[in-house]
Amino acid sequence: MDFLAHWGLTLSVFLPIVGAALIAFTPKEQEKTIKFLSLAFTFLPLVVGVLLLRVYHIGMTGMQLETNRSWIPSIGARYHVGIDGISLPLLELTLLVTFLCAIYSLKWLPEPHNPKGFLALMLLLETGMAGTFIALDLVLFFIFWELVLVPMYFMIGLWGGPRREYAAIKFFLYTLFGSVFMLLGFLALYFRASPHTFDVLQLQRIGPSLPSGIQNLIFLGMGIGFAIKVPMWPFHTWLPDAHTEAPTVGSVLLAAILLKMGTYGFLRISIPIMPHAARTYAPLIGALAVIAIVYAALNCLAQTDLKRLIAFSSVGHMGFVMLGIATLTQIGVNAAVFGMVAHGVITGMLFFIAGSIHERYHTREIPQLGGMALRLPILGGLLAFTAIASLGLPGLAGFWGEVLALLSSYNPLSALSSHTFRVYMVAGGIGTVLTAGYLLWMIQRVNLGKVPAQWEGKKLVDVQPLEMVAWAPLLLLTLGLGLFPRLIFDVTTHSVIGLTKLLGG
Amino acid sequence: MPVAWVLILSSFLFSVGIYGVLARRNAVLVLMSIELMLNAANINFVVFNLLLHSISYIGQVFALFIITIAAAELGVGLAIVILIFRNRSTVSIDEVSLMKW
């Protein structure tokens, strides 16, 4: 137990990269071994992650399970990791979703068939994603953050759809462009802090006393980096292309976890270190968030590609998350964390389904589909269930994040204008109607109606056991988080209260 | 012996080297010209060490270093030239513009 408390996090983060190395040394032809390795080295971190829950004290504020070792003394960078209530759900989500992706990849691998490369990249990706959520040192954070880019670039660029090269380059460059500003922000913090440090926890104590002009500038720089990753309007245009072209597993990981890195950056770094700037920029962030909600919904109405539609819907849902964050209140931030997890579960599931639809119909064009509930009742039922969860039906996971984000924007942090945020609330409310509109319309066009003539007599297989195994945890979570929201809130609330205290809320 | 003579000698050698590097088309000759330039530098090192009465003999040590590196460089360079010759039957520098845009 003591070992777990000190090195459990490290273990869960670096086991996948060990797996990736082992896969790299396995001959290409031994596909079974490779698949087994990928399964084992995503399952082991998950086991570690579950065990971590036993040593994690749920009722405590502040960082737990910390490890703080010297790493690059010359610049003061340390190997400092730890989790609190905000990062724990995201870490567990990362470990779970990657494992599910590994299960799914046992049978369905994108063309060109090359399990060795693909699965090794997936494991590498897991290390990057999980590491981002536990890093408490800006240099370490930056390295994990950038580590994510490369495997995802190759996943899209090598195993993607027809416009994969365009999408991959766009993804890479756009995110890299943002990281440059982020890095500048980190460096500025380092040099402005006395003593010079990259340690997030120390900076949380030092940062708030920085002059407000400096805070604003640094916040803006980092904000661009995080905002591109979220993605916030108007930095979202890489997302639909990346999602549309990425292979199924890539889309799932992108939607379920990569996007959360941006919002997590705001919560872990920008806001607690620079509370003054957070208050300054909150109205702007809120405005961009509601624009994203309404704008994404309008765009969804115009989509004919299923994956593109889901991608745009992600922009809208992340808008709700950002709206919650922008209120800077307990409820808002809590809603945001819940919304992050819920979006990961639901949208990840939607991308799985979209992938399976493509697998069967070899098209994702919505007008060509139809009557799926008749031909493939289980797949159709799951699509309907997930889409309804996505539109925020109470009792399912999507609801709490949305409704509490709107609730908090009725009464934001006292330093913010409640009139402005009430306008945001109303716009967000309109957004929920539009969201219901496009999702139900999508269900109608894909699921309902008669089966189009071109699919008559074609052999279409309904959901297969392996798919069910890979999806069941997500489906259960969709229902479970809706019925038992305390699964998340009990973990997050204390940390969120700690965070909002820094803001004077 | 005035310093100037030695300097004139080394700069002459160096200029010959530059000429060789820039004007000759044969890769082997270019490599040899580079040797000339290195040796010009060696002469300077040795002479200035003498002149400055350096007890640590840094100049001499450096000259030895350069000789070693020159040998290694020549080894690698000649290997490349031979490989190019095997593949293309020519050692003319004009015809191996592989790094062109």
Added chain:
Amino acid sequence: MRSVAWLIPVFPLLAFFLIVFFGKRMPRKGHEIGILAIAASLVVALGVFFQQIAHSDQVYERSVTWFRFGDGGRFVELGMHIDGLAAVMFVVVCTVSLLVQIYSTEYMRDDVRYTWYYACLSLFTGSMLNLVIANNLIQMLIGWEGVGVASYLLIGHWFEERANSNAGLKAFITTRIGDVGFMFGIFVLFWAAGSFNIAHITSVVASGGVARGTLTWAAILLFCGAIGKSAQVPLQVWLPDAMAGPTPVSALIHAATMVVAGVYLVARMYGVFHASPAALNEVAIIGAITMVMAAGLALVQDDIKKVLAYSTISQLAYMVAALGVGAYTASVFHIWTHAWFKALLFLGAGSVAHAVHSFSMNDMGGLRKQMPTTFKTYVIGSLALAGIFPLAGFWSKDDIINGAYHSARAGSSVGWFVFLAALLTAFLTAAYVARMVALTFYGKPRYDPEHVHPHESPKAMTIPLVFLAFMAIFSGFLGLPGKLNLFAGWVRFGDVEHSFNLALDAFSTVLALSGLYLGWTIFKLHRVNIDLAKSPLAWFYKLLQRRYYFDDLYFNGIVHPVAGPIARAAYWTNQKILDAVINFAGTATVALGRFVYRDIDQQIIDGGVNGLAQGAGAAGNGLKFWQTGNVQIYAAGLFVGIAVFVGVFLIRG
């Protein structure tokens, strides 16, 4: 019994999951699970009901904390709030749902998605019961949206036809617009009163802890939800389309599970509404407008289900308006009676359609002989709807009219408005009821006798009809005048309402009768030629003949314009203006979306991003010619560079 009241919603919700996962493997394809669950709920509901009326002064409230989302009062409960209102609703919902499910075993017998149908029914009922039992607004919202999604699934049950899934979509989206208002109302109350708990909110409001302006906002926002769900003007457009669903579902929607949710919401939150006269007036006015509009529309429908649909809107408006003028008990009493006779009418209509395979009254006529049970029960239901003494509808309707009159006499101009609207609606209601019965069961058969052979429906369908007919006759006796008014003791807001006014009741009865008479005259006696001398209404027929010139006057002076151009204009307004706005809003939004996507997102925003990348590429393209590949040119550059640097250093010393 009240301590286990939480079982009432749990049984059907559990049944939903059981049916979804195991229904197909059950011998009866899952309907036994649904029926058993709702029967169990009904048993508990009856127990709760009787215990509640024995202690009608107590409110029974229990709750557990569901989850916390912040410190202080930021938590959500799961709880139950049982008072007379809830107890009555339990009985109504469970009974109607049970009857509908029994009825459906026959009506839906060969349906392609029989099991799924039963699962949705259970979800529908369970959500409604959850809405009813809720002691806090969030739990209520969950039930509320659950009802919405279940209705979406059921209305679009036969989704192979585009029109049906369109109807489901329309229902969900239209009500969702109201729901957003409801949600905002919850927010306002949460921040004003510091809790989602209804009892807590009510007590804070009662002690004057919330500013009047905030209250009015909260009440109006909540009422937006009610407007959507209860299909009041201007969001009533979805309900007629919702007839695309199977008929038993319509019965469930109209009698018990969906549309009364709006009325229930206003009744449940009456403490908030009561404290804001402005909001109450708004409620009353919306109700008054809706009841007249909808009743007028019901007069011109050919589809029997659409007649009933508009009738429901109109009757709901009665309840809403009653709440608006302060007649709380009367309103809930009308929910109670209306549930029985409206369920009866829908199931009866389904029975008729089962026989003639059409819902158009143009394909019916003269069915009373072939379908005696359906016919008798249908007539009872119709008369109850028309508010004929001593059937159930009479008592509740007149309580409402009395309440409006009471409010009007107290000096409220809105009260007068509601009063007059209610009287007019009573008249119109009777008229369309008469027309509906005449066209369906009387006259010459208009169906094709070659292919259609009407027959009485099987037992599983007629037994619910008979039971409902029984309730349609006797359920009103709970609200007899004066001391005999048991219902007023069970369900009340503040003091017991005793609003009985013999003269007024006589007047409204006359109105209803003349409405019936009018409808009968037009649709039975003139257009359709059958031997009425032998019908039970022969005396009525003779009376009509003696007063012939009156009929003429009615025809040309009132009825024809009302039933013809005016009603058609109302229908036209409904279809071409209100409905068109909704449809246009949909199309325009899609067009806007397309424009935003194509011209702004792809062209400008994405174009900018691509432009940057292309710029970088072009720069590289221009500079690449420096890269000649000739080592000697590079070396020359190197030496020239060194020479320049050396030169510079020499010159500058």
